[in-house]
Amino acid sequence: MHSSYLRLPADVPSGGRLVVLQLRVRRFFCPESSCARRTFTEQLPGLTRRHSSWTERLRSTLASVGLALAGRAGARLARAFGVPVSRSAVLRLLDALPEPEVPALRVVGVDEYATRKGRVYGTVLVDVETRAGPRPPRSPTRGDPASPSVSSGGRPRDPSSHARTSTGSCS
Known part of the structure; x- marks a missing residue:
């Protein structure tokens, strides 16, 4: 183990109150000298994602709001339930969603x-x-x-x- 650090990913508010997660994650050395990544950090599957400041639950909630209301209105609704987010971030979440299956046209x-x-x-x-x-x-x-x-x-x-x-x- 190389070191550890504290992550504070934002999560969906519960009962109108802000939820604060404090995760102590470990950073490891790669034993291979030819490896391009000298160190790597453990991830918690289903909870966090690399380089993300949101939990997966908040990400899916914001994507659902974005699908229903799009950018500016979605950001306003997210702010109303306690998650300050920009309209650009909501639209980026929508862009990251997979394309829906389109049935064959007749x-x-x-x-x-x-x-x-x-x-x-x-x-x-x-x-x-x-x-x-x-x-x-x-x-x-x-x-x-x-x-x-x-x-x-x-x-x-x-x-x-x-x-x-x-x-x-x-x-």
């Missing part, structure tokens, strides 16, 4: 929008069956050989073009 609708009138345009893919959107750009599209079961679910905006497409004329 019917896709394409929606175009303008964020600023006449200036900035965007296109999103929407799952027509569940009305979920917007989809990330890597979603399968019609004609993609990786997903032959995707079909277009859009309908024309102009009623006269609908009549032309249903009769088969190309004029």
